[in-house]
Amino acid sequence: MRLTPYYASLIMPGAVNDPVLLQCVPTGEMIDNVGEEIPPVAADHSPARLIDQFYPRVATIKVTNMCGMYCTHCLRIAHIGKKDRIYSKKAYQEALDYIRSNPGIRDVLITGGDAFVLPNDLLRWILQELDQIEHVRLKRMGSRIPVTTPQRIDSELLDILEKSNDQKPLRVVTQINTAQEITFVSRETFRQISKRVSAVLNQAVLLRGINDTRTKMWKLCETIQEACVRPYYVFNCSYRNPQFSHLRVPVAVGQDIIESMYGNVSGDAIPRSIATAGGKIPLHRSNVQGRAGNDLVLKKPWSGEEVKYPDASEKDHSSGDFSFKRYIKCSR
Ligand code: SF4
Numbered sequence: 001m002r003l004t005p006y007y008a009s010l011i012m013p014g015a016v017n018d019p020v021l022l023q024c025v026p027t028g029e030m031i032d033n034v035g036e037e038i039p040p041v042a043a044d045h046s047p048a049r050l051i052d053q054f055y056p057r058v059a060t061i062k063v064t065n066m067c068g069m070y071c072t073h074c075l076r077i078a079h080i081g082k083k084d085r086i087y088s089k090k091a092y093q094e095a096l097d098y099i100r101s102n103p104g105i106r107d108v109l110i111t112g113g114d115a116f117v118l119p120n121d122l123l124r125w126i127l128q129e130l131d132q133i134e135h136v137r138l139k140r141m142g143s144r145i146p147v148t149t150p151q152r153i154d155s156e157l158l159d160i161l162e163k164s165n166d167q168k169p170l171r172v173v174t175q176i177n178t179a180q181e182i183t184f185v186s187r188e189t190f191r192q193i194s195k196r197v198s199a200v201l202n203q204a205v206l207l208r209g210i211n212d213t214r215t216k217m218w219k220l221c222e223t224i225q226e227a228c229v230r231p232y233y234v235f236n237c238s239y240r241n242p243q244f245s246h247l248r249v250p251v252a253v254g255q256d257i258i259e260s261m262y263g264n265v266s267g268d269a270i271p272r273s274i275a276t277a278g279g280k281i282p283l284h285r286s287n288v289q290g291r292a293g294n295d296l297v298l299k300k301p302w303s304g305e306e307v308k309y310p311d312a313s314e315k316d317h318s319s320g321d322f323s324f325k326r327y328i329k330c331s332r
Pocket residue numbers: 066067068069070071073074075076077080112113114144175
């Protein structure tokens with residue numbers, strides 16, 4: 001568990017299953033449900049140190065395994081927080097050499113952990129190196145720090161982002177899951193970042209009790225849009241780690257929420273609903289081929305391949321008895 005004093009201040013005192021509390025403080029379910037992590041549908045592909053590459057034209061550099069806070073629903077939970085790591089310049093150099101020697105790579109994602117954990121000098125150097133590689137046309141930086149520790153975004157970092165964006169487009173990809181995470185401070189931080197980069201995009205996770213109703217999701221998307229952040233993806237919370245299965249939401253609930261936004265919410269505030277199962281599969285009804293027991297059969301639009309995707313239980317989801325509500329009752 002890790003959270004900053006600022007992020008802790010967003011928790012509403014007295015709210016039992018507060019949506020910020022649920023994201024940062026582990027509950028008994030995380031012990032009760034501990035079990036083997038299910039391997040990803042497509043094998044992890046790490047062709048070089050610190051590099052992940054699932055798609056031929058996009059490479060990811062995992063520059064650290066640290067974050068401003070540790071999320072209870074983190075897909076990388078097994079790799080985050082055990083031992084904090086910022087790597088040697090040699091390790092980053094090896095990752096950059098891999099990108100340099102693969103001319104098919106067009107878009108590079110700098111992430112972790114959280115990219116903005118790195119000191120400004122190191123971020124400046126990595127961006128400068130990428131900007132000098134001709135076939136790299138775009139960059140992205142993955143960070144939840146504007147939400148969890150907005151004070152870290154200083155004027156020097158903003159200057160670094162702007163300078164790199166002037167060379168080749170730079171986008172910042174963040175994760176905001178509830179409108180409660182947008183405060184005067186984070187709103188101002190996002191506004192400042194948005195003035196310096198090409199786009200600020202949000203990748204939310206659909207989470208039980210946090211953003212799993214029409215009202216909550218509309219409010220989230222409209223609030224972040226007003227903070228100059230574009231709702232981009234809403235991920236169905238992964239089935240791969242049983243530790244956070246209590247936070248999962250059935251696919252049909254997510255489909256209903258997203259479809260309800262059309263005609264009611266500005267088009268550029270409607271995110272794409274996605275399941276991760278060997279690539280990002282859009283959860284349009286036409287991609288859901290059917291159901292085999294508790295598994296949905298999803299079709300990958302780019303290959304036609306069908307994959308099984310374990311769905312969350314409708315019965316469990318409709319029960320409000322989970323996390324802090326459940327454990328407080330147990331202890332009485
Ligand atoms: S910020 Fe991202 S990588 Fe870090 S703990 Fe949260 S979900 Fe995981």
